[in-house]
Amino acid sequence: MKKIGIILFTSDLRLHDNAPVLQAIKENDEVIPLYCWDENYMNSEQFGFKRMGDIRRGFLQKALEDLHQGFKSIGGYLLVKKGNQFEVIQELLTHYSVYKIYTKKQVGIEEKRENERLKKMLLTKGVDFEEYSTSTVYHPSDLPFSMSSIPEIFTKFRKIVEKEASVRQSLPVPQSISCPLIRNDVQELNSLNYVLAVDERNSLPAFGGESMSLKHLNAYLFFGKHILHYKETRNELLGSAFSSKLSHWLALGCISPKFIYHEVKRFEYEVESNDSTYWLIFELLWRDFFRFSFKKHPIDYFQLHGILGRSERKETNDPKLIESWINGETPNAFVNAAMKELKLTGWTSNRMRQIVASYFIYDLEQDWRIGAAYFESQLIDYDVSSNWGNWAYIAGVGNDPRAGRKFNTEKQEEQYDKNKRYQVLWNKV
Ligand SMILES: Cc1cc2nc3c(=O)[nH]c(=O)nc-3n(C[C@H](O)[C@H](O)[C@H](O)COP(=O)(O)OP(=O)(O)OC[C@H]3O[C@@H](n4cnc5c(N)ncnc54)[C@H](O)[C@@H]3O)c2cc1C
Structure with a gap:
């Protein structure tokens, strides 16, 4: 019998530097890369606001389309199913004999609870569940302190981390994948129809998913060399290059923060290193800091x-x-x-x-x-x-x-x- 694994995407919508993707391909004969489009969650309200507005949905759809194309180029697909991950996976288990689910470790308390619920259900069905830390520059296991003793003040955190921790290498893009055949009517990616209206005054230079984020990073660093002025320009309000404009891709994980770190280091080595090149990494460390602090204070x-x-x-x-x-x-x-x-x-x-x-x-x-x-x-x-x-x-x-x-x-x-x-x-x- 074929060994089948499922990669459950929540964010990290990329092929490069993605440990669960590589591991799933390595351990299984066939893999189902899966994204669950959960309208109920998106529409659920907090202080009267939908969790996810239309702009983010439009961008998410583009990132999923791009990831689907990425998988296609190595022989597979991204299966997009509407519904909650718990129910979608329960249904998939009735069709496929799944060995393991591979996904990212969550930081938000509700998402963590969802993963726990899924893990319990999978246990009863004899399916393994593996979570990976994929969203930070520094891997949590490489930090010089435990999660419960992360400093409360950024400067203290940064100084210790810069002195005592190192950043792992980025992982390569997988060369091929084998996915089980699926019926066309199961694939729901094509039925998503959010239109991302682009205002011509928009400071964000581009949308799209992983492929565009990588092009953008290259243009920001090596082509435009905008990073050389980042520290002086980052507080400006107008224009497409006063700051890196990477945050939307980072939020969905279309680009890996570790990959950005190593590209900045490469730029420093091959082109020039100054206060500004350091400062972009400094800001990425703020992002890491908040993520780790959330693990310490989840509620x-x-x-x-x-x-x-x-x-x-x-x-x-x-x-x-x-x-x-x-x-x-x-x-x-x-x-x-x-x-x-x-x-x-x-x-x-x-x-x-x-x-x-x-x-x-x-x-x-x-x-x-x-x-x-x-x-x-x-x-x-x-x-x-x-x-x-x-x-x-x-x-x-x-x-x-x-x-x-x-x-x-x-x-x-x-x-x-x-x-x-x-x-x-x-x-x-
Ligand atoms: C009230 C408030 C809410 C914010 N909400 C978010 C959010 O939901 N998502 C988000 O990505 N950023 C958020 N930020 C941080 C910051 O405003 C954005 O990351 C930044 O403006 C994105 O533009 P950029 O990619 O060009 O940033 P750059 O200046 O080029 O910075 C590079 C990267 O460093 C990280 N970064 C920079 N500043 C911060 C910061 N203050 N905190 C954490 N990470 C940082 C981001 O990942 C950013 O993409 C918020 C800031 C404030 C004050």
């Missing part, structure tokens, strides 16, 4: 008082004020510009995210978790730990040695949008 980041357990934050919820913020109709034109950009494109720069989050928390005095839930629904690059971790940080209930970050919008405007180019561009909607 607290979603609580009003965050990881501190107590604070001055209140459960305020004024629907009119919140609507005005979302629609870019507050008395503050600078904030409004960013909220319109976010609404239309699913993206705004790091600087503007900080400013609008601070405005929501300290000027409108609303419960920070409502702002975070709106971002979760709306951001094309939504990532559970980067989003909730940054919101908690600004609200003063996260990993900040200070008690919160209130941004003075007038000063910020003076520094980053003195000639009002950004406001004029987005407020003319």
Whole structure:
């Protein structure tokens, strides 16, 4: 009898540097690469916002199409099925004698619970379940501390990690795969029809999946050499190259953070190394830091008082004020510009995210978790730990040695949008 494995994709929609993909191909005669499109989860609400808005769905669909093409090029396919992973896999087990499920280790508490539920069900059916850490620059097992003793402050974390840990090599793209024949009517990828409307003012240069993300990285580094100015430009608000614009691909795992790390190192070796090239890795370390901190505090980041357990934050919820913020109709034109950009494109720069989050928390005095839930629904690059971790940080209930970050919008405007180019561009909607 043929040995069959299932690769369960949740994110990590790529072929390069993907341990579960390689392992599944190595251990089985045939492999089913599977993605479960779970509308119920996407539509489930948090503070009145859908978990996943249309912009992210459109992008996700493109990333899945690209992954399907990637598998096709090595002799397989990506099977997309609508429904919850638990039910979809239960159904597949009635057709195939599966040996093992290979998937990534989750960081969000609900996703972790889903994996636990699946694992229990599989145990009763004699199917193995293996999880892999695939989403960070540093592998969790290579950290010089246990998850429970991760420092609460980024600088401390970074200094220890930079001194004592090293980054593993990226894994190669598999050369071939053998997948069982499936009926055409089982494949539901073609029935997804989200259209990703692209606003011509969008700062994001490109969408698509893994293949486009790799081209983009190469262009950002070796062709445009934009990384040489990253540290000076990263706080700008307009344009396609002031920051790397990799976050949406990182969020879905179309590109591996470890791969980016090694490409930056290659650039430093072959072209030039300066403060800016280091700084991109520095920012990727922030991403790692939030992910590892989430493993330490899986529930607290979603609580009003965050990881501190107590604070001055209140459960305020004024629907009119919140609507005005979302629609870019507050008395503050600078904030409004960013909220319109976010609404239309699913993206705004790091600087503007900080400013609008601070405005929501300290000027409108609303419960920070409502702002975070709106971002979760709306951001094309939504990532559970980067989003909730940054919101908690600004609200003063996260990993900040200070008690919160209130941004003075007038000063910020003076520094980053003195000639009002950004406001004029987005407020003319
Ligand atoms: C309130 C708020 C919410 C945020 N929500 C998210 C989110 O859901 N998903 C997300 O990917 N980023 C989030 N960020 C972080 C940051 O704004 C984006 O990663 C960045 O703007 C994406 O653009 P870029 O890829 O050009 O970033 P670059 O400046 O080029 O940075 C390179 C990469 O480093 C990582 N990075 C940079 N800054 C941060 C940071 N502050 N925290 C964590 N990682 C960082 C990202 O993966 C980014 O792609 C949030 C920031 C704030 C203030």
